[in-house]
Amino acid sequence: MIWLRLFVVFQFLALAFCDEHLNSHVLPRPLILEYQEKIMEPTQVKELDNELQLQCTSWRVAVEANNLNPWRTIPMECAEYVRDYVNGRGYSLDLERVSNEAGAYAKSVELVGDGMDVWVFDVDETLLSNLPYYTEHGYGLEIFDPVEFDKWVEKAAAPAIEPSLKLYKVVLGLGFKVFLLTGRSEKQRNVTEKNLIDAGISNWDKLILRASDDHGKVATIYKSEKRTDMVKEGYRILGNAGDQWSDLLGTSLSIRSFKFPNPMYYIP
Numbered sequence: 001m002i003w004l005r006l007f008v009v010f011q012f013l014a015l016a017f018c019d020e021h022l023n024s025h026v027l028p029r030p031l032i033l034e035y036q037e038k039i040m041e042p043t044q045v046k047e048l049d050n051e052l053q054l055q056c057t058s059w060r061v062a063v064e065a066n067n068l069n070p071w072r073t074i075p076m077e078c079a080e081y082v083r084d085y086v087n088g089r090g091y092s093l094d095l096e097r098v099s100n101e102a103g104a105y106a107k108s109v110e111l112v113g114d115g116m117d118v119w120v121f122d123v124d125e126t127l128l129s130n131l132p133y134y135t136e137h138g139y140g141l142e143i144f145d146p147v148e149f150d151k152w153v154e155k156a157a158a159p160a161i162e163p164s165l166k167l168y169k170v171v172l173g174l175g176f177k178v179f180l181l182t183g184r185s186e187k188q189r190n191v192t193e194k195n196l197i198d199a200g201i202s203n204w205d206k207l208i209l210r211a212s213d214d215h216g217k218v219a220t221i222y223k224s225e226k227r228t229d230m231v232k233e234g235y236r237i238l239g240n241a242g243d244q245w246s247d248l249l250g251t252s253l254s255i256r257s258f259k260f261p262n263p264m265y266y267i268p
Helices: 004-019 030-038 040-063 076-086 087-108 133-134 145-153 162-174 186-198 219-232
Strands: 116-122 177-183 206-210 238-244 256-259
Touching: 040 076, 076 087, 087 162, 087 238, 087 256, 116 162, 116 219, 133 145, 145 186, 162 177, 162 238, 177 186, 177 219, 186 206, 219 238
Parallel strands: 116 177, 116 238, 177 206, 238 256
Antiparallel strands: none
């Protein structure tokens, strides 16, 4: 490949010096990259594709490990990767693994039996999937638009995330109190309840939404305050499931927390 690169350079120099009045803007830019695209072998294309796959996988792992906050959109070059992931077997397997591990933990817990043992669930991308919305908005490539998202919420059309629904039913069956703690507004209570019930999610004990004085608080603070209220009321938070680290971190933490995958957006 060295001789080929030298050949390209010599051809470029010969062209550059053949006419002192040469207008550089006549040449296509970038010249070398265009030439390389024409001569790249299939194996080279495959190597580049593999490298991009590895880079985007590394980015997603960093997201899930909370090593990449804060971020506003997914990397442009990873748009196809995220699309394929959330629509493919990988996302399903990751959801199932979290659900199974959380279910195994829930079954191992000895409940006191006084009705004060609680499991907390987030709603969006935990119990309900907004994938139909994000399919139309670049899978996280677009900057989040709260007005457009609220229009989607009003449709009450988000399907259940099946592995999460399975965990939800396990937790209910074991006798946990189930509290749903969401960043949605109190104004969206009716439509949220309808969406949950239509998706097969019912019999929760509390559905906690943002009141007017909660707006403007980052999710970590807002959800920490709500969990603190639970603890003050005498509840024991034994499990917590969410797709954002802000669902799980902060104060008044649960004994065990379970992070569902979500590479499409980040909420601090």
